[in-house]
Amino acid sequence: MEKYYYYILSVHIIFVVSWMAGLFYSVRLFIYHTEAEDRPEIERNILQKEYERIEAKLWNIITTPAMVLTVLAGAGMVCIHPGLLQTPWFHVKLGFVAALLVYHFICQNIMKQLKQGTCKISSFNLRLWNEVATILLVAIVFTVVLKSAVNWIYGLVGLVIFSVVIMLAVKWYKHYRKKHDC
Secondary structure (H helix, E strand, O other): OHHHHHHHHHHHHHHHHHHHHHHHHHHHHHHHHHHHHHOOHHHHHHHHHHHHHHHHHHHHHHHHHHHHHHHHHHHHHHHHOHHHHHOHHHHHHHHHHHHHHHHHHHHHHHHHHHHHOOOOOOHHHHHHHHHHHHHHHHHHHHHHHHOOHHHHHHHHHHHHHHHHHHHHHHHHHHHHHHHHOO
């Protein structure tokens, strides 16, 4: 069974990439969907129906299957190497993965609210929300690569700084868009 570990690891990485791409693009579509509210009625109706269609396909064909396959491949790796459960860094990684799963299902709920016309989240707040997946991805990658408690401290400080920079960039972009009417 040991010889299959790297195959499963490869599958895990491939589906993590697919899952993250789906999450990033889904929230970007949510932003466009929300901004379509400001369009004239005919244009708004056409855009929102199209966004609903694209969001559903992306979610059901790519994002959710990739999430399931990521989790299954991760579980397969733990079955082959149960010693992973004895390492502190792996517990930290699992915590971040749990947060990413919660993020996934909150995004699913946002998509349902957009379809029902009950979503009250602004496009600016969705832009901020989109960065949460980035922060979780960075946290997971650094945790897996560094695996050291000392490096976690530096990693945590770096993650906080990274998060602040991302949030400032989103605020700057909002200001830029208003100024240049993009």
